[in-house]
Structure formats: C-alpha cells, structure tokens
Amino acid sequence: MKFSRLILKNLFRNKLRAGLTVALMASIFFFVATLLSILDNFEQAANAGEGKNRLGVQSAISLADMLPYAHEEKIRRIEGITETSKLQWVGAYYKEQKNFFANFAVDADKMERVWDDYRVPDDQRAAFKQDRQGTIVGPGLAERFGWKIGDRIVLTGTIFPFNPELNVRGIYEHAVDSASLFFQMAYFEQALGDPGQVGMFWVKVADADRMASVSEEIDALFRNSEYPTETFTEKEFQQQFISMIGNIKLLFTTVSLCAIFMIVLLGAITMSMSARERVTEIAVLRAIGYSRGAILGLMLTEFVLLALLGGAAGAFGANVFYRFIDMTKLTQGFLVNFGVSGPTILLCVAAALGVGLLSGGLPATRSANLSVVDGLRKVV
Amino acid sequence: MTALVTIDNVHKSYQRDEFEIRVLNGLTLEVPAGDFLALMGPSGSGKSTLLNLIAGIDRPTSGRVVVGGKEISTLGESKLASWRARHVGFIFQMYNLIPVLTAYENVELPLLLTRLTRKERRSHVEAALGIVGLGDRMQHYPRQLSGGQEQRVAIARAIVTDPTIIVADEPTGDLDAASAHEILDLLQNLNREFTKTIMMVTHDPRAAERARHVLHLDKGVLIEQVEGLVPGGTSEA
16 A cells, blocks of 8 residues: 555656556457447347247248248147247338337237246236237337337338238336337238248247257157258257357457457557656666565556556446447347446456556566666666 | 675676676775765776675675675575665665655655554654755655755655665766755765765765765776775785
C-alpha cells in the first residue's frame, strides 16, 4: 500500500500515452467481449432446450426435405415417447424483409406438452387453440413491433406461397427465447391445401437416460424407407443450425486471440518506451536501496494496472453499452437477449491481467536488471 | 580515529569489447568516521568509480571494500541493496529527483523500504526537509523548484535515513555560484553539526576547499596523500 502513490503517479506520468493505451486496450477488449458474448448467446440458444427431453426428427437428406405425416404415428409407438408434434419453419417476415424472425407452424393442442418450457397464461393458450389463425409470440417480438393481444398481423411468406394472417392471442415467457412466433399447423395445412408433409417432428421423451436409445430407434425405424430420418437432441439441432454459417466458434476465438496478441505487442512497445524513459530514475531507486525484486514488482504492477484498466473499461463498457442497445432489432432477430455476462467480463479482465504480465514482463525485467552505474551514467 | 571506510588494494577494470580498461590500480585508503573528503582528479582518473565502490553500487575486480566494519565487496545483490538503503545517502550532480513526485514524496522514497509507520515517516521527512531549509516547499514538484532547491531536496533524501556515509558526485556541478555556495554550506553543516561522513567527487577547487581533506587521483592511483588520512597510498601504478 505504501508504494501505491509511487505506482499511480508513475502510471499517469504521461497522461496522453496512458490514456491512449487504456483507450486502445478498452476498444480491443470491448470487441473481444462482444465476440465472446455472441458465442455465449449461441451457446445459450443451443442449451435452451437442455433438460427438456426433446428430440428433433428431420429428413436425413437435408433440413429442406420434408417428412410424411405418417412417420408421426410410427414414432409415437416407440416406447418411452410421451408426445410428438409437427413443426414447420415458415420463414415469413413482417412488413419488410429486414423484419425477419423465427416463425413456426405447430400442432396447437400438443404445443404445451412438447414445448412445456414456453409458458403461456391459461386464458391466452385457450384463446390461441380456439382461433385457427391465432398466434403466440415472444415478448421481444411484441416489444419490437408494438404488438399486443388482439392485434391482427400479416406476415409475408418466402418459402411457401401464402401470407399468414394472424391474430395475436398470447405472449409466452421463456428463459432464453423471446423472439419466436408460433401459429397453428391447422391454418398452415389449410392454406397449403393439406400438404401431408412437414419439415420436422419434435418428440418428448419420458426419461432423459433414454434419449440416445430413442433417437437411434427412430432413425433405425426409417433407415430403409423412402424418407430416412436424422434425430437430434435440441442442442445438436441448434448447433447444426449455427454451423450452417460456418465454424463460428473457431473463427471468433481465433479473431479474439489475434486481437489480444496484437495488444500484447502494442502494450510491450508502450511499456518499453515508458521503462526506457525512466532508466536514470530506476538507477536512482536501485542506488538508494530498492532491490531488483522491488523494481520488478513496482514496474510490473504499474503495467498490469494499465492493462487491467483497459480490460475492465472495455468489458464493463460493453456490458453497459449492450444494455442500452437493442441487438435483437439491430441484428434482425439474429441475436436475442444479447448481453455481456459476468463470466465474460471476468474472462476479459483475466485476459487483461495476462496481457499486462506478458507485455510488461520484459521491460520490467530489463529495468530490474539494469546496472546502477550504467543507468546513472545516462545523465550524470 | 577509527576508519569508517577501508579500501584495501582495490583494482577495478572494465571490459569494453576486446579492450580491458583499468580504472583503479591497487588503491589503498582509509577514511575515518566524521570526515568530509573531496576526491579530485581529471576525467577518467577513477574518482567516480572509487565513490561507486564505497557506495556499494559497483564491485571491485579485486581487493576489499569495508564500510562500517562490513565488507561490502562480497555481499550479494539483494543484501547489498539492503545495505545501501540503510547506510548510504546519495547526492547526484543532476539531482535525479522523480519528477512526478513532490519534494515530500521524493524524500520519503528511501523510507518506504523501512518498517516505519506513515506517521514516523512523515516526522523523518519533515525533519530532513527542515534541515535543508525547505520545510515550506514540501508539496512542490521538482519543476516548481530552482536547481539549488532541487539539490537541497536531494540532500534531504540522502540524509532522511540517517545514513552512515553520504556520497556526493559533483553535487555543485550543475549549479550557479550562489546555489553551489549554499549547497556546500549545507554539506559542511551536515559534517560539522551532524558529524556526517561525506565523500564528494568534484572538479571545483572551491568546493574541495570546504572539505576537511582532499585526495587527488590520476590514472587510478592516489597521487597526493593529504594530511589527516591514514596512510596507505598506492601500491602500484
């Protein structure tokens, strides 16, 4: 503590340089915190159905291929399955193409048993079931478009040749997903003239331990049929969805590491300059009795503090920034419930600590090992 | 009088590329406690090197350096740093104050290495700045002080730990005549009233006149043994 004034005064002796270094580190850690939070967001989305004992059944050929309704009855007969529901990705948008979000047709009477984590008040669910054109929407969507219960909304279809005309009958609550829209499969079938095929079945399994075996049984059942299936857990399904846009995790992690490596180098240059300017002062400190260890400790503390300041400013700054920015709207529904979490802030601060140690290590060691006589000779 | 500093057949040479530069050649000397010794000589004569050896910031190539009964030439780096903190006060030609610290904080620097409490440190710093006549400039930064005042702060920093010996390397070399006069008065006062042992390197004969004894070095050997110092002289050229 008694050295704190010495450290702090040295830290800000060149205010412009210290300010720019902190600003640079803060900007990069803001960027890193954003990338890590996007990955977090994907991970959360992938984990949203964890523990819900749900399996998704899709065509083994591709997600775009449909499965016949007849599959559903055969799947339901497998032991351990308590409920099944059809689900169709509709891919419609609201008013303008940029207003794109997840919208699905589902079996209205089965939804509450298969997707029991989507909580809807009883009266709203009853109203949804009674209205063939009823829809249940997420609170994020309702807020984004100003929808309220009783509103009539018209979506524009992109995949299927019809524009769903829907009545908002309920607003669901969900731990992660706040921006999806569900409407009745019956309305979808009516609009398309009873297609007899659907994109996916979702299956509720009674026992979590049986998920793997049920999954294998479903695929085995249709392996030699004209419409083979591929069954996923919800997490696998989400990950498959995300992987369609490439190996995001590898890309973001690599970019984050490159950014951090860059600030290690920039930090090392700045800190070397700072140490070089103080050669005589360090020699004086050594002369009056400061040991090598003391000099190393003082210099390293100073450099680490600078990096921590930048790291914390960037990570906390990102946390505050994204509280006030509607990322769902900004990313057209791609990122929902986006924010910089506590663990991400901690990770950034820990990375900043590493940056401080790495970039300050060499100049601090060189300063500590400076010959007193040589150091004094620079000026004396 | 008891010898505070004993230099016994000390050699010091530096290696510069393929050349060996011999700076001190078998120098032997004893300095009694309470002395004020001026070291004079042309550039390259070895006077600053001798001062550095006595101050424990350099080591002899061979020979013994004993200060206050302790042979410092054999101490390890860490022990030598602790020894300097306790026993040596430094005064440099260019003052070498830390520019971002106030006069008070500069003087407090050596005390941060001790176990003194904040209150005790304050009392020591105030006393030291009082001795050098800067009790009213404690919160001033070096840039807000004149050269003479900066050097007085440096002297306060040198005496604040009550060291065994004060080493001064050209303490008036960067000052005008009036300021130099004040600094020499101060050093003389520290020697006479506070019985501080002072070793000073200088080129200035007027500064050397203030010392009790003057030694002349040339090419690493003592060329004049001034009365009052215990004889030892040079062993070889």
